Amino acid sequence: MELRVAHLYPDVMNIYGDRGNVIALRYRCEARDIRFHLGQVNIGNPFNPAEFDLVLIGGGQDREQRRIAGDLVGRGPAIREAIGHGLPALAVCGGFQLFGHRYVDHDGSIIPGIGVFDLETRHPGPVADRCIGDVVLETELGEVVGFENHGGRTYLALDQAPFGRVRRGFGNNAVDGFEGARHNNAIGTYLHGSLLPKNPRLADELILAALRRRYGPEVDLAPLDDTPERAANQNAAAIAIRRSRRATG
Amino acid sequence: MNRVRLGAAVGAGKGAGLATRLLRRGGGTALPGLVAERVHPQLVRDLGRSLGGGRVLITGTNGKTTTSRIVAEVLAGAGRPFIHNREGSNLMRGIASTLLARASLSGRIAGAATMVGLFETDEATLPPAARALAPTALAFTNLFRDQLDRYGEVDTVAALWRRALEVAPRDATLILNADDPSVAEMAQGWDGPVHWFGLDDEAFATAGGGAYDARWCGCGGDYAYERRYFAHVGWWRCTRCARKREEPQTSASAVDLGLEGASFEVAGLGRVGMPLTGLYNVYNALAAIGVCRSLGLSDEAIVAGLARVKAAFGRQEVVELEGRTLRLLLAKNPAGANQVLLLLRTIAAKDGGASLNVALLLNDRFADGRDVSWIWDVDHELIAGQVARCWLGGDRAEDLAVRVKYAGWPVPGAVAHEPARVVDAILAGTAPGDQVFVVPTYTAMLDLRAELARRGAVSGAMD
Numbered sequence: 001m002e003l004r005v006a007h008l009y010p011d012v013m014n015i016y017g018d019r020g021n022v023i024a025l026r027y028r029c030e031a032r033d034i035r036f037h038l039g040q041v042n043i044g045n046p047f048n049p050a051e052f053d054l055v056l057i058g059g060g061q062d063r064e065q066r067r068i069a070g071d072l073v074g075r076g077p078a079i080r081e082a083i084g085h086g087l088p089a090l091a092v093c094g095g096f097q098l099f100g101h102r103y104v105d106h107d108g109s110i111i112p113g114i115g116v117f118d119l120e121t122r123h124p125g126p127v128a129d130r131c132i133g134d135v136v137l138e139t140e141l142g143e144v145v146g147f148e149n150h151g152g153r154t155y156l157a158l159d160q161a162p163f164g165r166v167r168r169g170f171g172n173n174a175v176d177g178f179e180g181a182r183h184n185n186a187i188g189t190y191l192h193g194s195l196l197p198k199n200p201r202l203a204d205e206l207i208l209a210a211l212r213r214r215y216g217p218e219v220d221l222a223p224l225d226d227t228p229e230r231a232a233n234q235n236a237a238a239i240a241i242r243r244s245r246r247a248t249g
Numbered sequence: 250m251n252r253v254r255l256g257a258a259v260g261a262g263k264g265a266g267l268a269t270r271l272l273r274r275g276g277g278t279a280l281p282g283l284v285a286e287r288v289h290p291q292l293v294r295d296l297g298r299s300l301g302g303g304r305v306l307i308t309g310t311n312g313k314t315t316t317s318r319i320v321a322e323v324l325a326g327a328g329r330p331f332i333h334n335r336e337g338s339n340l341m342r343g344i345a346s347t348l349l350a351r352a353s354l355s356g357r358i359a360g361a362a363t364m365v366g367l368f369e370t371d372e373a374t375l376p377p378a379a380r381a382l383a384p385t386a387l388a389f390t391n392l393f394r395d396q397l398d399r400y401g402e403v404d405t406v407a408a409l410w411r412r413a414l415e416v417a418p419r420d421a422t423l424i425l426n427a428d429d430p431s432v433a434e435m436a437q438g439w440d441g442p443v444h445w446f447g448l449d450d451e452a453f454a455t456a457g458g459g460a461y462d463a464r465w466c467g468c469g470g471d472y473a474y475e476r477r478y479f480a481h482v483g484w485w486r487c488t489r490c491a492r493k494r495e496e497p498q499t500s501a502s503a504v505d506l507g508l509e510g511a512s513f514e515v516a517g518l519g520r521v522g523m524p525l526t527g528l529y530n531v532y533n534a535l536a537a538i539g540v541c542r543s544l545g546l547s548d549e550a551i552v553a554g555l556a557r558v559k560a561a562f563g564r565q566e567v568v569e570l571e572g573r574t575l576r577l578l579l580a581k582n583p584a585g586a587n588q589v590l591l592l593l594r595t596i597a598a599k600d601g602g603a604s605l606n607v608a609l610l611l612n613d614r615f616a617d618g619r620d621v622s623w624i625w626d627v628d629h630e631l632i633a634g635q636v637a638r639c640w641l642g643g644d645r646a647e648d649l650a651v652r653v654k655y656a657g658w659p660v661p662g663a664v665a666h667e668p669a670r671v672v673d674a675i676l677a678g679t680a681p682g683d684q685v686f687v688v689p690t691y692t693a694m695l696d697l698r699a700e701l702a703r704r705g706a707v708s709g710a711m712d
Contacts, residue, residue: 012464016397020625020652027655061402067465133619147620149397196620197651201263231664232647239613239644 001219002035003210006052009060009068010040013065013095016149016192018058019089019227023125024203025054032222033179034211043071049082053210059093059192065103069111076114083116088185088209092195094190096180097121097152117181118157129208132242135169137179143167144199145236146191154190156181163189166247168240177247185209198236200229254414291604293341296348297382299358300366302329303544304382308370308410309390309432311585312533313339315525316390317369319537320544323554324365327546331365341377350400358629367543372406379413386543388424390536392431393480393584394462394626396618402414403462407431414439424539426532428482428561430472431463436495444543446535447497450504450513453478462584466492466606478528479591480584499539501531506595518548523555525565529588570672570706572681577697580688581617583626589688590631597635605635606685609653610668610693611643617690621645629656638662638678642671643693668693668700 003190007022010029022038037191041047049055060068083089091099100119103111113120123233137144144164153173162172163180171179172190180189182225187206189195196203211219297304307317317333324331334347347368351358358364370378372395379387389410394403414423420441426432427447436443454476463481465471469491486493501513503520506552511531512522515538523534534555541551560566566577580586597605613621633656640663641649650664663674675685689697 014626015394015402017621017622017625021653023625061404063404064464073571123415124389192622194625194648194651197625197655198648228647228650228664232651233645235645 001211001215002037003029003054003207004037004039004052005054005056006039006041006047006049008041008047008057008072008095009043010058011042012068013058013060015059015061015064016093016147017194018056018092018161018192020194021056021058021092021196021203022031024200025056025207028200028207028224031224034207041069047075049078049080049087053088053214054206055079055082055087055186057089057091057095057099059095065094066096066111069098069113072114072147073112079114080116080124083184083186086184086209086213088206088213089116089187090196090206091116091137091186091188093148093150093190093192096190099186099188102156102183103152110247116186117133117183118160118190119154119181121152121154123152131174131190133169133244134236135171135244136167136237136240137164137169137171137178137191138167139164140182141202141205141235142192143237144195144202145233145240146189146195146198148190149192150190154181163187168244168246170245171247185213198229198232200224200226200233293345293348293378293381293655296352296358296361297344297366299361300332301362302331302365303385304366304368305386305388305540305544306368306370306375306378306382306384307388307390307536307540308372308374308375309395309426309536309580310395310406311588312390312529312536313369315530315533315541315564316388316536316540317367318561319523319534319555319558320367320540322558323537323541323546324360324367324544326554327550328358328556329336329365329544329546329601330363331367332584333367334369339371340374344368344374344378344382346368372458373409375413375689376409376416379417381416384421385418386422386424386540387413388540389426389432389435390533390538391426391429391482391584392462393582394623395582395584396623397620407434410435423542424536424543426482426534426536427495428478428484429463430481430485430487430492430494432466433492433495437467437492442543443495444498444499444539445495446499446532446539447501448478448504448528448531449500449502450536451476453504454483455479466490468492478602479587491551497535499535501535504531505530506531506592508596508599518552521552521555523558525558525560526564527588527592529564529585568701568706570701570704571676572683573676573679574684575675575687575701575706576684577687577689577694579691579694581691583623586624586627586688587631591626592636593686594632594691597632603635603637605632606638606675606679606683607632607636608640608642608671608685608687609649610641610671610687610689611645611649612690612693612696613645614692621648624648624652627652629653629658633657640671640674640678642666642668642697643690668696672697672700672704 026036098113099116100113104122108122132149162178422442424444427445466487468490470487472485475484505515508525511526568575578589624677662678
């Protein structure tokens with residue numbers, strides 16, 4: 001078997017160790033003799049979502065996000081359609097914001113998104129605190145740990161499912177207790193960088209969804225020895241419980 | 250009136266420093282400055298501007314401390330009076346403390362008229378420091394992503410630096426890394442003198458890879474590289490506008506990196522050697538040479554100072570413990586860690602095979618940055634085939650365990666939070682005569698040093 005991963009704007013949208021997600025996917029495939037193919041999609045490169053099993057996009061600085069937004073919007077219809085047909089995707093931080101409808105800066109200027117998720121993000125202004133810290137989420141895939149660092153506040157439409165419920169940390173907007181968004185097999189989240197290495201079950205769910213979509217529902221993944229991964233997960237959760245705020249909402 | 254108030258501030262600050270030291274709370278470096286700042290907010294300005302021998306601010310993501318120490322070594326050897334915030338705090342209060350320590354109760358620094366002020370300056374402290382001190386020279390070592398939860402994005406830091414240059418005296422000399430396009434950008438719109446430093450050694454050119462923290466020129470054009478040394482540092486040019494790497498006045502070539510030190514050719518100085526190694530320290534030396542030249546120091550004094558310089562706290566410090574040689578190599582961010590790994594690869598290449606004993610220590614306290622996701626921007630894969638044994642420590646040792654597992658390192662001899670357990674495991678896994686490279690974050694380095702001191706270990710390079 002083979003997993004074909006499209007990494008959108010890897011050189012630009014990579015601010016918080018986002019390539020850790022790629023490294024984790026590669027490791028978990030190759031440890032099971034699943035061929036790992038990585039396609040890097042940069043500004044202006046041709047990209048056909050039908051040729052991939054999984055799409056990744058990370059976070060960037062404001063300047064970088066503005067820069068790729070135009071290119072991403074052009075790819076929006078194709079990505080939306082593929083995700084509508086079950087293409088798994090992981091959109092992190094800035095990438096998550098751009099997978100919503102729009103990002104509204106505090107001066108009112110708008111960066112358009114591609115509307116994979118029914119949400120929008122607003123920046124509350126330069127004096128508002130950023131949401132920074134360790135996070136623990138409760139998701140359909142169990143407990144997920146990570147780190148968030150974002151100025152924008154994201155608001156889900158009424159029928160948009162979140163990725164998880166915040167147990168510790170801020171989440172989408174520090175108020176409603178939701179974190180991220182989920183649509184079919186696409187996940188959006190603020191938890192950046194080392195999300196998949198520390199959450200091996202989430203990594204495997206993405207791989208499995210991708211392989212089953214391509215090779216059929218009988219595909220399964222051989223178990224791996226995840227002792228270090230689980231230890232990292234538990235240590236991060238313990239730290240978050242010790243020092244991050246309890247969720248509201 | 251002003252003099253009276255300044256005297257009162259100096260007195261209050263000195264009293265606080267004495268009280269802190271008596272109470273043995275920390276080294277007593279920041280509190281006196283903090284007190285004096287409250288009593289007299291103009292303290293740094295009045296005392297600092299009295300320094301007539303030149304006021305130098307040294308900033309950048311990596312290399313501030315080492316660059317400042319090299320300059321201090323040269324100044325000391327040349328017999329030039331100077332003050333230097335050597336004790337560690339590079340914030341306004343640390344600068345205030347340094348000035349205060351040298352001031353009399355009348356609010357004067359004896360001999361100030363010919364004294365050089367040498368100030369290592371935190372990136373975010375540069376604007377207030379420039380406003381207060383009216384620097385005669387500002388040196389910028391490099392600009393990389395660093396503790397994004399504390400400092401914000403790289404663009405934010407660059408904007409702070411530009412703000413500092415808006416308030417700096419127009420005739421100040423900028424000492425700039427020609428090879429770092431983000432640093433080079435500081436010369437745009439600067440009418441005063443610029444002293445460029447850079448590297449000219451094709452042997453260190455790489456294909457590139459990893460996380461680049463400068464991708465585009467201010468004009469929006471992409472950077473292209475004739476030669477890339479690491480990350481976004483190299484011989485660059487903008488593919489859209491006319492901007493490109495400037496020809497440096499201070500340039501190093503024919504670099505030789507050894508375990509105990511490095512040597513390189515500098516036009517005008519000949520072949521210089523120093524007991525610091527790694528390409529990053531060659532850059533620090535170049536920045537320091539640029540500062541020294543801008544201060545009018547002689548070539549002889551510069552060469553002699555470089556030869557004498559000692560490693561700063563935890564940076565290439567050598568500690569002997571029960572016959573093992575521990576080499577401490579501080580790494581606080583991806584660029585710094587990658588430089589350390591490149592150095593280890595160079596060393597391993599000389600020995601051949603899987604010869605390295607490596608301990609990595611990762612904390613996530615405030616001074617380290619709370620966010621440890623940066624370890625995924627570090628290329629641990631660089632030395633995967635050269636690591637014989639490894640040990641992982643610090644509050645986030647478990648994160649390192651996953652990182653090095655995925656990088657293909659051998660199974661670690663320890664994954665433990667407590668320094669004592671890590672040191673025990675290192676001793677258990679090595680024999681007398683062995684060498685261990687220890688790569689800690691800042692507070693992990695402090696914890697480890699405390700543990701080593703408890704065991705009576707001897708440091709080869711101390712403050």
